[in-house]
Amino acid sequence: MSVEAVTGEAWGDITPDAARRLVIAAVQAFAERGYHATTTRDIAGRAGMSPAALYIHYKTKEELLYQISKVGHLRSLAMLAEARDSEGSAAERLATAVRVFVRWHAEHHTTGRVVQYELGALAEEHHAEIVALRRQSEDAIRSIIKDGVTAGEFDVPEISGTTLAVLSLCIDVARWFNPLGRRTPDEVGALYADLVLRMVRATD
Amino acid sequence: MSVEAVTGEAWGDITPDAARRLVIAAVQAFAERGYHATTTRDIAGRAGMSPAALYIHYKTKEELLYQISKVGHLRSLAMLAEARDSEGSAAERLATAVRVFVRWHAEHHTTGRVVQYELGALAEEHHAEIVALRRQSEDAIRSIIKDGVTAGEFDVPEISGTTLAVLSLCIDVARWFNPLGRRTPDEVGALYADLVLRMVRATD
DNA sequence: CGCGGAGCTGAGCAAGCGCTTAGAGCATCC
DNA sequence: GGATGCTCTAAGCGCTTGCTCAGCTCCGCG
Numbered sequence: 001m002s003v004e005a006v007t008g009e010a011w012g013d014i015t016p017d018a019a020r021r022l023v024i025a026a027v028q029a030f031a032e033r034g035y036h037a038t039t040t041r042d043i044a045g046r047a048g049m050s051p052a053a054l055y056i057h058y059k060t061k062e063e064l065l066y067q068i069s070k071v072g073h074l075r076s077l078a079m080l081a082e083a084r085d086s087e088g089s090a091a092e093r094l095a096t097a098v099r100v101f102v103r104w105h106a107e108h109h110t111t112g113r114v115v116q117y118e119l120g121a122l123a124e125e126h127h128a129e130i131v132a133l134r135r136q137s138e139d140a141i142r143s144i145i146k147d148g149v150t151a152g153e154f155d156v157p158e159i160s161g162t163t164l165a166v167l168s169l170c171i172d173v174a175r176w177f178n179p180l181g182r183r184t185p186d187e188v189g190a191l192y193a194d195l196v197l198r199m200v201r202a203t204d
Numbered sequence: 205m206s207v208e209a210v211t212g213e214a215w216g217d218i219t220p221d222a223a224r225r226l227v228i229a230a231v232q233a234f235a236e237r238g239y240h241a242t243t244t245r246d247i248a249g250r251a252g253m254s255p256a257a258l259y260i261h262y263k264t265k266e267e268l269l270y271q272i273s274k275v276g277h278l279r280s281l282a283m284l285a286e287a288r289d290s291e292g293s294a295a296e297r298l299a300t301a302v303r304v305f306v307r308w309h310a311e312h313h314t315t316g317r318v319v320q321y322e323l324g325a326l327a328e329e330h331h332a333e334i335v336a337l338r339r340q341s342e343d344a345i346r347s348i349i350k351d352g353v354t355a356g357e358f359d360v361p362e363i364s365g366t367t368l369a370v371l372s373l374c375i376d377v378a379r380w381f382n383p384l385g386r387r388t389p390d391e392v393g394a395l396y397a398d399l400v401l402r403m404v405r406a407t408d
Numbered sequence: 409c410g411c412g413g414a415g416c417t418g419a420g421c422a423a424g425c426g427c428t429t430a431g432a433g434c435a436t437c438c
Numbered sequence: 439g440g441a442t443g444c445t446c447t448a449a450g451c452g453c454t455t456g457c458t459c460a461g462c463t464c465c466g467c468g
Contacts, residue, residue: 261415
């Protein structure tokens with residue numbers, strides 16, 4: 001799976017058409033108002049159907065959130081794992097990971113907002129599953145940083161803390177990114193890759 | 205006003221006692237479940253009174269959120285402004301700003317969570333007021349970074365983008381910080397101050 | 409002692425919520 | 439050409455929500 005395929009528009013492979021329209025509507029609504037402030041009537045309305053039609057495709061409103069959260073987290077993990085497993089120095093791989101991850105959070109900041117900030121609304125078992133995926137993402141970043149330290153490429157105060165900070169920095173892009181602002185997703189990705197390399201004092 | 209006074213426990217000066225208990229209860233509930241998922245019955249219950257009693261002290265549930273958000277933002281702004289106006293090099297002032305700001309978000313991560321992540325639930329006029337305060341906080345950080353660049357102490361790719369990243373990094377601490385985790389607020393503050401100085405390539 | 413106001417409660421209202429049900433429309437199959 | 443199954447709607451059920459209100463208690467004051 002290429003980075004481009006991963007960063008491409010999501011939801012394309014959800015069928016039938018009505019189910020896909022519902023997910024897209026739910027992402028927009030959840031991102032704008034938050035999960036709890038969004039009504040099933042609103043989601044159905046945005047998707048162009050009656051409230052009852054939602055329940056033919058999804059058992060509950062929470063299942064919609066779960067679907068969105070799962071797809072988003074799998075996508076994030078795929079991006080980070082691919083960067084970790086790619087060729088090149090630790091600095092190159094870390095820069096790629098941050099650039100791609102940040103670009104995705106900027107480009108798909110509505111999806112990102114739901115994925116990163118609404119997971120508290122998930123049912124307990126779904127929440128546990130998502131948390132496991134998040135831990136894997138964290139491990140991917142930590143692994144690259146550890147490689148860099150081992151190879152003498154990086155100099156960090158603490159591997160775990162630095163990992164947390166890098167991840168946090170990238171994730172929070174979904175919160176503040178504004179598509180009408182000055183910066184394009186590509187520019188934010190490049191800027192953040194630079195800043196992160198500075199944080200680990202990469203020797204290029 | 206000293207940094208210690210600013211970082212001290214909040215809500216101490218709210219009277220009467222019942223009103224203070226309500227704010228504290230609301231902070232806990234909003235932080236745990238989010239504003240929209242919290243009921244006025246829950247808040248009143250945590251404060252040890254009947255649902256109706258809430259409305260003697262606050263006109264609406266939103267006013268409670270506004271109170272919390274306003275106090276938190278004023279406190280944040282006071283911390284950052286004090287660091288900006290303090291004596292010392294730009295590096296020292298930036299490190300102080302980050303250390304204090306991050307420590308507060310870790311120590312008061314429940315309040316921080318509400319302050320930073322629930323402002324979308326504010327009424328329009330309240331929201332506008334809070335956004336203005338946030339802009340001032342951003343300006344404080346930007347001002348320190350600009351000073352450092354002008355003095356030749358810092359080397360950053362872009363002042364505005366770096367400001368955004370530093371602020372974002374600090375704010376997001378409220379989301380992930382766990383008081384049962386390995387790191388104390390002091391440690392996170394010190395780590396983050398270090399990482400931020402690396403981001404601006406401070407020459408000490 | 410009587411009074412008044414502040415703080416609070418129990419009961420409950422109107423509105424909106426997630427979700428269900430009965431049945432319509434419309435293809436596809438025997 | 440009738441039966442079947444899928445998608446969808448109109449209507450609405452049962453419940454919870456934010457908030458209100460009449461009335462209680464308590465306490466300081468004259």
